[in-house]
Amino acid sequence: MVRLAYVQLAGCCGCLVSLADTYERLLDILDEVELVYCQTLMDEREIPECDVAVVEGAVCLNHEECVEVARGLEEKADTIVALGACAATGNFMRYSRGNEQSAPTHEAFVPLTEVVDVDYAIPGCPPAPEAIERFLTLLLEGKTDLLEPFAKLAEGKTEYCGCDLMYHVVNKNMCMGCGTCAAACPTRAIEIVDGRPVVNEDRCIKCGACFTQCPRTIWPGDDAIKELVMGGEEE
Amino acid sequence: MSEQVEIQPTTRHEGHGKLVLYVDDEGYVERAFYLNTSAIRGFEAMAKGRPAEFVQVAVMRICGICQATHGTASAEAFERAMGIEPPRDGRLLRELCALGNRIQSHVLHQLLVLDDFVEEEKEKVEAIKRIQQIRKIGQYVVDVVGGEGIHPPNIRIGGMAENISESARKRLYRRLREARELMEEQHEFMREIVERFAEENDLDLDEFGRHDQPFMATHPTYGDPERLDLDRVVEVLPIEYYGEEHKEEAYEHNGQIPLYDGVPVEVGPRSRYVVFDGVDPRGVLYIHILRSQETLAAIDRCLNILEELNTSGKTLAEWEPRAGTGVGVHEAPRGTNVHIATVNEKGIVEDYRIIAASTWNFPVVEKAIEGEHQEYAEVIMRCYDI
Amino acid sequence: MSELKEIMVKGDEGLLGEHLGVFTARSTERRILRVTQDGGIVSSIMVYGLEEGKFDGVIAAVADPDDPEEPWKPRPVVITDPDEVLEAAGTKYTYCPNVSVLKEAVRSHGCERVAMVGTPCQVRAVRKAQLLPVGMRHVPDKIELLIGIICMENFPYEGLKTMVEQLCGVWMREVAKMDIGKGKFWVYTDDGEVKSIPIDETHPFEGEPCHVCTDYCAELSDLTAGSVGSPDGWSTVIVRTEKALELLEEMVEQGLLEVKSIEEVKPGLGLVEKLAQAKKNKNQKEIEERKELGLPEPGKVHEQL
Numbered sequence: 001m002v003r004l005a006y007v008q009l010a011g012c013c014g015c016l017v018s019l020a021d022t023y024e025r026l027l028d029i030l031d032e033v034e035l036v037y038c039q040t041l042m043d044e045r046e047i048p049e050c051d052v053a054v055v056e057g058a059v060c061l062n063h064e065e066c067v068e069v070a071r072g073l074e075e076k077a078d079t080i081v082a083l084g085a086c087a088a089t090g091n092f093m094r095y096s097r098g099n100e101q102s103a104p105t106h107e108a109f110v111p112l113t114e115v116v117d118v119d120y121a122i123p124g125c126p127p128a129p130e131a132i133e134r135f136l137t138l139l140l141e142g143k144t145d146l147l148e149p150f151a152k153l154a155e156g157k158t159e160y161c162g163c164d165l166m167y168h169v170v171n172k173n174m175c176m177g178c179g180t181c182a183a184a185c186p187t188r189a190i191e192i193v194d195g196r197p198v199v200n201e202d203r204c205i206k207c208g209a210c211f212t213q214c215p216r217t218i219w220p221g222d223d224a225i226k227e228l229v230m231g232g233e234e235e
Numbered sequence: 236m237s238e239q240v241e242i243q244p245t246t247r248h249e250g251h252g253k254l255v256l257y258v259d260d261e262g263y264v265e266r267a268f269y270l271n272t273s274a275i276r277g278f279e280a281m282a283k284g285r286p287a288e289f290v291q292v293a294v295m296r297i298c299g300i301c302q303a304t305h306g307t308a309s310a311e312a313f314e315r316a317m318g319i320e321p322p323r324d325g326r327l328l329r330e331l332c333a334l335g336n337r338i339q340s341h342v343l344h345q346l347l348v349l350d351d352f353v354e355e356e357k358e359k360v361e362a363i364k365r366i367q368q369i370r371k372i373g374q375y376v377v378d379v380v381g382g383e384g385i386h387p388p389n390i391r392i393g394g395m396a397e398n399i400s401e402s403a404r405k406r407l408y409r410r411l412r413e414a415r416e417l418m419e420e421q422h423e424f425m426r427e428i429v430e431r432f433a434e435e436n437d438l439d440l441d442e443f444g445r446h447d448q449p450f451m452a453t454h455p456t457y458g459d460p461e462r463l464d465l466d467r468v469v470e471v472l473p474i475e476y477y478g479e480e481h482k483e484e485a486y487e488h489n490g491q492i493p494l495y496d497g498v499p500v501e502v503g504p505r506s507r508y509v510v511f512d513g514v515d516p517r518g519v520l521y522i523h524i525l526r527s528q529e530t531l532a533a534i535d536r537c538l539n540i541l542e543e544l545n546t547s548g549k550t551l552a553e554w555e556p557r558a559g560t561g562v563g564v565h566e567a568p569r570g571t572n573v574h575i576a577t578v579n580e581k582g583i584v585e586d587y588r589i590i591a592a593s594t595w596n597f598p599v600v601e602k603a604i605e606g607e608h609q610e611y612a613e614v615i616m617r618c619y620d621i
Numbered sequence: 622m623s624e625l626k627e628i629m630v631k632g633d634e635g636l637l638g639e640h641l642g643v644f645t646a647r648s649t650e651r652r653i654l655r656v657t658q659d660g661g662i663v664s665s666i667m668v669y670g671l672e673e674g675k676f677d678g679v680i681a682a683v684a685d686p687d688d689p690e691e692p693w694k695p696r697p698v699v700i701t702d703p704d705e706v707l708e709a710a711g712t713k714y715t716y717c718p719n720v721s722v723l724k725e726a727v728r729s730h731g732c733e734r735v736a737m738v739g740t741p742c743q744v745r746a747v748r749k750a751q752l753l754p755v756g757m758r759h760v761p762d763k764i765e766l767l768i769g770i771i772c773m774e775n776f777p778y779e780g781l782k783t784m785v786e787q788l789c790g791v792w793m794r795e796v797a798k799m800d801i802g803k804g805k806f807w808v809y810t811d812d813g814e815v816k817s818i819p820i821d822e823t824h825p826f827e828g829e830p831c832h833v834c835t836d837y838c839a840e841l842s843d844l845t846a847g848s849v850g851s852p853d854g855w856s857t858v859i860v861r862t863e864k865a866l867e868l869l870e871e872m873v874e875q876g877l878l879e880v881k882s883i884e885e886v887k888p889g890l891g892l893v894e895k896l897a898q899a900k901k902n903k904n905q906k907e908i909e910e911r912k913e914l915g916l917p918e919p920g921k922v923h924e925q926l
Contacts, residue, residue, distance in 0.1 A: 185756065216919050
């Protein structure tokens with residue numbers, strides 16, 4: 001059975017709550033793995049060696065323990081998953097700038113993808129429960145070809161935020177105004193005006209949900225949809 | 236001669252913590268330090284120079300378990316700073332949204348503490364299943380009313396982004412009635428396991444984890460800045476609070492320590508019952524039972540709100556930025572949550588202060604642990620849903 | 622075997638997408654036929670689904686032809702009352718962000734079984750939202766039925782307005798119905814006037830993003846409907862999933878739909894296939910040309926960042 005550690009860095013625990021929001025399926029999901037570490041759910045105090053480390057939260061470069069834990073993951077885990085935008089791509093933590101009591105030097109909060117080699121990054125603040133469940137299922141079943149987009153996002157090239165949506169979809173003549181980005185945005189920063197998104201930058205937290213959810217940025221392939229969605233699995 | 240014991244990280248709660256205990260020869264705690272070892276993400280500093288709207292969205296992300304309270308306290312602070320009056324139905328929906336969160340958060344905490352009280356796997360699984368059913372309904376409330384179960388974006392400066400449909404109102408009502416039945420069962424269960432734990436460990440429920448700190452609460456179900464005299468509140472640095480002789484501990488604690496009239500005060504479910512119902516249960520394990528009772532009360536208040544709500548009423552006030560300072564207070568699942576915002580005439584934040592609910596309770600946890608055996612240190616800490 | 626199964630035929634799945642069968646149909650209800658584009662299939666399904674409680678919400682586009690600022694500009698709505706379905710009837714030849722209200726349907730409307738009608742690209746968007754719902758909390762399992770509409774391309778609102786007002790010489794506010802068929806773009810006015818322009822003249826107004834799409838028949842829908850291939854007043858229906866088939870069989874049994882084999886009618890399925898092929902060829906070429914210019918390929922943007 002896959003040994004899975006759930007590691008929390010500088011974050012809010014919202015990604016774990018999202019996993020818990022699988023409600024009645026949570027116990028089934030946890031039955032599929034051997035949960036070896038998760039400080040919010042169990043008493044294990046040391047991250048043991050494991051097959052998969054799922055990591056939530058940003059790395060505070062000014063927090064020794066945080067950096068140590070992050071750096072140690074490569075040794076301990078075969079596969080590292082950055083769950084949620086703080087760990088995956090940056091999120092609103094990009095706006096942190098220190099100078100707050102009682103640790104005014106805590107200033108640099110970067111996604112895990114900038115600190116260690118992450119295998120998969122899942123944006124969103126938080127990623128939907130169903131997305132986490134799907135991801136884990138595909139990972140456990142070894143259907144890693146479908147996870148390729150998440151592997152690509154783990155390279156941490158950008159935040160995949162509202163700006164990226166504008167630069168790489170609308171500005172590249174590919175937005176057909178379906179409205180997916182507006183629905184996906186967890187802060188409702190996006191409005192579709194005259195068939196194209198307008199991003200309210202005051203509400204955009206750089207979580208990457210819009211870019212990741214857009215059908216024009218990442219297309220998982222028709223076959224996967226026919227098999228996993230239309231095959232009746234959802235019912 | 237006292238011995239020093241460290242428990243790190245403390246487990247089954249949100250965030251990162253460490254207990255440093257000075258214990259006597261028999262293991263009884265003479266002095267306890269409960270230290271917050273989480274990195275300071277710096278929401279107050281992040282807020283400065285940013286638009287009010289951004290700040291209200293960002294601060295929800297302080298806590299992924301009780302985001303609605305931060306969203307609400309922040310919106311309230313900005314509204315008072317800029318003289319904005321949310322419409323009646325917006326105000327009702329906001330209370331409903333945060334109570335939905337209170338329901339899920341309270342029972343989630345009951346899930347986290349299960350291991351303290353229950354050993355048998357079957358009993359545990361049954362409880363988890365029931366808790367998840369209740370959480371599902373609490374989160375349904377937040378999803379429908381707040382827009383997202385985690386970090387609800389409908390909470391806005393000026394009220395709520397939208398009303399709910401009439402059919403959604405009926406569905407919520409029906410689901411909450413289901414939740415009430417489940418919660419009655421869960422409440423009974425909590426009472427049983429806590430009493431069983433006390434009996435098995437030969438603990439006096441009225442005495443165990445007792446402390447003499449005052450209790451503070453501003454409202455049973457929402458929050459009321461009128462009931463919080465900020466002139467009597469100070470936030471001190473850990474080094475000021477613990478003193479030079481404990482500077483090692485002080486420097487490990489991230490965050491300031493809020494004091495009321497110069498002393499730590501307890502906030503949360505027990506405080507709300509003490510302040511508004513006049514009860515005085517001193518034993519710390521009672522918090523579990525009161526939290527459970529408060530979940531039932533939250534469900535009842537949700538049902539009332541749904542009856543009061545006009546689903547075609549306006550929910551969001553239009554507003555223009557204006558310079559000012561405002562205090563927003565909301566009773567988080569964990570206790571009194573305070574946000575204080577100062578904005579300029581363009582609505583840009585000049586100063587922002589947050590006294591998150593748990594920070595009040597950190598020093599109280601220490602007092603509750605002191606005098607008890609070290610083996611119970613985390614059990615006592617977990618009564619507080621840090 | 623049901624009446625429907627007996628008359629259904631299969632076409633080229635490489636062009637139409639995988640399907641159980643194709644047939645031609647129209648609603649038997651006058652209240653529906655009076656307002657709909659062709660056979661009123663989409664409206665009939667929505668009314669039936671809502672009335673029977675198969676759906677508790679339907680996402681569709683409504684447009685107000687008399688809007689003083691932007692007549693005929695559609696906006697997406699969540700419909701929970703079957704009586705309101707007919708307000709959304711008829712094709713709008715411009716963008717309407719139907720998917721943008723998907724979350725609203727399951728949130729503030731509290732819907733648990735949502736049906737959506739959408740263009741092929743919108744159907745794709747929802748399917749992806751079901752497969753990889755990163756930003757779609759609690760949405761995937763609430764999608765009950767996806768009805769696709771056959772689509773060659775779409776027009777930005779101002780483009781459509783130019784076609785109607787400049788090329789056809791009709792004020793948007795006077796328009797009763799728009800249609801594309803028989804090689805022309807048609808405008809019917811409130812006064813009963815009919816204007817048309819050759820379809821070639823509309824090309825300059827087509828939305829460019831439509832040119833990177835090779836899906837003509839909404840290949841990932843539960844069922845797809847469109848006028849192409851069927852005679853006036855009828856719709857071609859492509860059934861893809863068992864769920865959709867059962868629903869349609871029920872409706873036929875109850876006499877809500879009149880159905881015929883598509884082999885008995887003109888112009889027939891061959892035209893659908895021909896146009897699907899044309900869209901695929903033309904737009905595949907466009908994608909290749911874009912690649913040469915260094916522009917991102919749809920669906921692979923993340924790989925190129």
